[in-house]
Amino acid sequence: MSEETLESLALRFALKNAVDHEGEANKGAVIGRIMAFDEAFKERAGEVAQVAGRVVGEVNALEVDEQRERLEDVGVLELEAKDERREGLPPLGVEAGEDVVMRFAPNPNGPPSLGHSRGMCINGAYAREHDARLILRFDDTDPVNKAPWDPAYGMFEEAFDWLGIDVDEVVYASDRLALYYEHAREALEQGLAYTCECSPESFREHKAALEACPHREEPVEVQMQRWGEMLEGGYDVGGCVMRVKTDMQHPDPALRDWVAFRLVDVDANPHARVGSRFTVWPLLDFQSAVDDHLLGVTHVIRGKDLADSERKQRYLYEGFGWSYPEVLHWGRVGVHGFGSFSTSGMRAAIEEGQYSGWDDPRLPTLLALKRRGFLSEAIMAFWVGLGLSEKDIEVSAETLEAENRKLLDERADRLFFVRDPVLVEVEGVEGPVTAEVPRHPDDPDRGVRSLVLEGEALVPRTVWEGLGEDVVFRLKDCGDVRKVGEDRVGWVSRGLSDEREGPIVEWVTPSSVPCKVLRPDASVHEGRVEASAVGMDEGEVVQFERYGFARLEEVEDGGVVAVFGHR
DSSP: OOOOOHHHHHHHHHHHHHHHHTTOOOHHHHHHHHHHHOOOGGGGHHHHHHHHHHHHHHHHSEEEEEEEHHEEEEEEEEHHHHHHSSSSSOOOOOOTTTTEEEEOOOOOOOOBBHHHHHHHHHHHHHHHHHHHHEEEOOOOTTTTOOOOOHHHHHHHHHHHHHHOOOSSSSEEGOOHHHHHHHHHHHHHHHHEEEEEEEOOHHHHHHHHHHHTTTTTSSSSHHHHHHHHHHHHEEEEEETTEEEEEETTTTGGGSSSSSSEEOOOOOTTSOOOBBSSOEEEEHHHEHHHHHHHHHHHHEEEEEEGGGGGHHHHHHHHHHHHHHOOOOOEEEEEEEEEESOOOOHHHHHHHHHHHHSSSSOTTTTOOOHHHTTTTHHHHHHHHHHHHHOOSSSSSEHHHHHHHHHHHHHHHHOOOOEEESSSEEEEEESSSSOEEEEEEEETOOOGGGGGEEEEEESSEEEHHHHHHHHTTTTTEEETTEEEEEEESSEEEEEEESSSSSSSOOOOOOOOOTTTTTEEEEOOSOEEEEEEEOOGGGGOOOTEEEEEEETEEEEEEEEEEEEEEEEEEEE
């Protein structure tokens, strides 16, 4: 942990952020800088968010000059060295020239989520670093509990393309049933597995008693006969399974003679790709073990919640004389701000009409994040920055937003969006006043957008109603005005006035167009956006000044619809 206290870090970063953004610090940006400064703060995400929120509020209450003075007192804290320390992943430990084969193996029962993207990004980053072969393998052999959804296959491939990760081969486990059957026969013939007619309740009793069931040591001929009957439909669902022999006295009950194959009612549960052709399906631990070997996978990188899979599969690998891949695990990451969602839960909620679809801005799917204007590079940087620790951690969604903000700050053009506008008359202005506002404050080559003030302006209602009578405030990039009535202001100065005591306010002209902003909390902010938005492309991400980043979803002469990303 740094010698800097959380309080002092929050203050220094909040002051710097406020000075850089016309007196208004952003809580998410401050949280991101604190997390970047010292990774240990990621384990205190809740406390960091609380302190940062309070300090940002205190800093934003100061005048800009006071902010500058206090920043001079505390000093600017540079992050370059700290940022370098965060980048990259621990080395794989492979020899130069050694062939590396990796795989990402999702169950395609829904589209990829932010959680999926961790495995996609980390495997992709390692594959790029080591010029490795990366396989996208769909582990789609559970037609009942995690039934594959046909569109999901293409969605994962599209997500890899969007993330900028090259996939060398796409494999479908459901196409490889014959291979699994072949290895099942070999396992039975070699005495590595057996067929079991025990009911689940009966086998649980054997397992609890640390004793083998009566089928375990029956002759190979009997085992093969039962296996043949399984394949030929001689059993009802649940009437027989194939188990891998382990140690019935193993301290972990989950490892005692685990199930490798079971019967499935395929008429009630047809598979998305192969329909009802197969009734005998492998469980994940058998299918994945065989595929990792046959595909030559050298490194498996996955969550530590799958550590039991390795312990189970090693019985099979040792029996067949195979070498197990190198395994790296990551711990659980809880991302505050996205809630707790499961793919099946999201699908049910969509079908019930609670969400508009898989790209609903409230959901943590990659489709939804992309719709909100999150960049693929930000998602990659987020996961790589968190590293590959087995420790469970909690982070704020604002950390991801901070990564996205770093990229969008440079790329996004600026626009004025006025929420819930009030039309005010501007008295005393002589002739049209043209405000030449930069499309991007740091890139003059992008040009300007022109807002022509001709006696009327639209300003945000919340700002207008909070202004006292006779208060001088600034129409951003245009001039200072004084509030003189319920819907009137008086022109004060084209330049910067010494009289100004009110805020800097975004504004638009009556020629602006209606704009709706869809929010991740399902609310809709309505207002007006400057007319130059109509010339922009659908899908472009912009920054509504003093409001936040948004992706333009519909751009028409009659109005604009945008999806809010974050501040």
